[in-house]
Amino acid sequence: MALQTTNPTTTESWRKLQEHFEEIKNVHVKDFFKQDEGRAEKFTLKQGGYYYDYSKNRITDTTIELLLELANELGLSEAIEQYFEGAHINKTEDRAVLHTALRASEDAEVYVDGVNVVPEVYEVRGKIKEFSAKVIGGELKGYTGKAFTDVVNIGIGGSDLGPAMVVEALQYYKNQLNVHFVSNVDGDHVHETIAKLDPETTLFVIVSKTFTTQETISNATTIKNWFLKHGTQEDVAKHFVAVSTNLEQVDAFGIAPENVFPMWDWVGGRFSLWSAVGLSISLAVGYDNFDAMLEGAMEMDTHFETTPFEDNVPVILGLLTVWYNNFFGAESEAIIPYTQYLSRFSAYLQQGIMESNGKGVDRAGNPVDYQTGTIIWGEPGTNSQHAFFQLIHQGTKLIPTDFIGYITPLHGDTDHHNKLMANFFAQTEALLNGKTKEQVIAEFEAKGVAKETYEPLVNFKVFTGNRPTTTILGKKLSPKSLGNLIALYEHRIFIQGFVWNIFSYDQWGVELGKQLASGILGDINSEDISEHDNSTVNLLKIFKGVK
């Protein structure tokens, strides 16, 4: 069963949305608030310890009604069923998309091609649990009998970003193990990392779904060679484990079969941190915390699968992206967490969202004639306020922004936390209301500034406001609440790809560069340079020192 292939722009609800957009496109959200005292309450959803206030968006009741009408017209309910039931919605790779099965409850049944995969999932989870406990507890030892002090995750893309983001995010819950990440094929990355390590006390986790990724295999080989300068071939089994679907290649690399943590082709790389790809997470914070993160995700899954669309957080937020992307012409979205722990969150979501929905061919195989995936970016607040917020406040581009913050600070420093959160609230308020010419003049006059002095400055100090934000306010950053938040964004990806009539779960766009790189590596390593455009030939000559 494949997802339906309607061009969304040909639907009746899209036409109505277009008309509605023309009516409200110039209305200031300030005015919507004036007209409706209950607006904040009405446009706030509550789920899994989070409040989602989307009232500061450029929407009315009609906008939401029409967006939901669009979802219904396109058959979203059936699509969600297909997603959770393991239909091959990743059609170009003929695969199911079941990261949700990785966090399903033990008694759930999720069938992939007629086989219930939940028992296998729990078998691997059991293995992760046992292994993590032994490493953390010092029971498993290195080749000289010492307990492990360091763990290195060797992987790239989905085999790096998810675990790296979560290990950073859950730092507060960490144990004594130092966890490092090596991803880039840049030798300086791997050499800087190993320079700090003691081979006797370091565990290496090679993570690659395919086990053919050039970066990961190169880094793993370099590290193994470095290790073999200290330990023996036999010792490799004590220090290297692998996470992969490609058991043959793992074996060829010399990893002992008992050191392999399997994953499945129905888990996309960018959705894989819930699988054994998250082994480094479980090592860093312990299996119970890993499990709690999965539980948080499962709560979001249940919410998404069972909640009526008007109260369904991923549905509403996913459709808002469509609203801005396709009607307002917004090209990007910023994600700004007001917690330093989430400093890798937008980098992680860049892969999740842009690799999924950066597609220009529809599900029927034809080029689309409307906009699809948004550009995702962001850094933690308050740092970003002192860097790029100027453009969000006064630039010419519309940038819908998610503000993510928590009520309780983990270290209990309320002085800092109150300052942080004052900024969090102040920014969304400023982006909503802006500052009018009259307000600017009144401020000058209150300070006694002369008219001829302030007049030339007034326009520069005006803020139009009407810049949309969504506030995601959680109780506390914990493994569970983090799992919940990540799963929210995963489901938003599904909603958007579904509406845009594209395949969100393949990534053919990363192949061409890989192919060309392997040819160019041949050029670099040989005397001659094969055929390329002039610019590339010139650059290769400079690089090879023959020009």
Ligand SMILES: O=P(O)(O)OC[C@H]1O[C@H](O)[C@H](O)[C@@H](O)[C@@H]1O
């Ligand atoms: O886990 P691997 O097979 O090594 O893949 C690592 C990454 O590389 C690919 O190029 C894909 O674009 C990513 O989706 C994937 O996460």
